[in-house]
Amino acid sequence: MKRLDDMSIRQDRLGAVDWSRLGRELDASGAAMIPGLLSADECQSLVALYTDDSHFRSRVVMARHGFGRGEYKYFSYPLPGLIQELRTRFYPHLAPIANRWSEAMGIETRYPADHADYLDRCHAAGQQRPTPLLLQYAAGDYNCLHQDLYGEHVFPLQMAILLSRPGVDFSGGEFVLTEQRPRMQTRPVVVPLQQGDAVIFAVHHRPVRGAKGIYRVTMRHGVSEVRAGHRHTAGIIFHDAT
Known part of the structure; x- marks a missing residue:
């Protein structure tokens, strides 16, 4: 098994991503899948990190905070090579979508093309702690519905990759998204992930066109x-935390 710092996402896998399709699916439903983003070997290498606390800045036991059951660990800087690469190579493809959403929803925030520039913005505002994480669940564990916000600066898209x-x-353990539209019941969606599949989804809000415009x-x-x-x-969040 290769060391994570020696791994990189093969260019043909990124080249195979239909970014236009991904953008359309995000616009339509707030989520889009990328099948087979990571290999089984890459998934196993990430899972193997969980027992080595030298890679992480903190551990959260969900039951202690009312988040559900199970636990997760936030990576520390410097991030493992594969995690760093996922963050930096996906962000430039997602920033134009984020900017389009901001414009549609009347939000002034615009996101720079380069992830390092966006992190500079986060860090200048006191959001300096890395947010990529690994989550671990056993029988009976679950994660309550939530949003990963962490501070004033929130990149509106994030990614989860199933490693098992x-x-x-x-x-069990299905990945679930919910959508709450004004004056409507909450709509749940189950995302059918396999090992190595990624899902990109809205963190907080997304724009939807209604009879009276965008809401x-x-x-x-x-x-x-x-x-x-x-x-x-594995969770890839593009903003850092306070």
């Missing part, structure tokens, strides 16, 4: 109860 094999490593839809995400086994996920 459904039906082999675990059962903001509130999005949340979580994980249903794991019925058996162990489930691991």
Whole structure:
């Protein structure tokens, strides 16, 4: 198994991503899948990091905070090479979508083309702690619906990558998104991820066109109860935390 710092996402995998399709799906539903983004070896290498606390700045036990059951760890800087690459190579493709959404919703914020420039903005505002994380669930664990905000500066899209094999490593534990439109009941969506699949989704709000123009839809995400086994996920959040 390769060391994570020696790994890089193969260019042909990024080149195979249909960014136009991804943008259309994000506009339409607030989420878009990228099948097979990581290999099984890359997934296993990330999972293996979880027991080595030298890679992380903190550990959160969800039950202590009312977040659900299970736990997660935030990576420390410098990030492992693969995590850093996911952050820096995806951001430039997502920034134009984020800017389009801001304009549609009448939000003044605009996002620079380069992720390092965006992190400079976060750090200048006191958001200096890295937010990429690994999550671990066992039987009976779940993650309540939530939003990963962390401070004044919030990049409106984030990514989750399933590292475990459904039906082999675990059962249950579906990734769930909800959408709350004004004067309507909440709509849930289950995203059918396999090992190595990524989903990009709205962190907080997304624009939706209605009869009277554009309005903001509130999005949340979580994980249903794991019925058996162990489930691991990597989360790539593009803003840092206070």
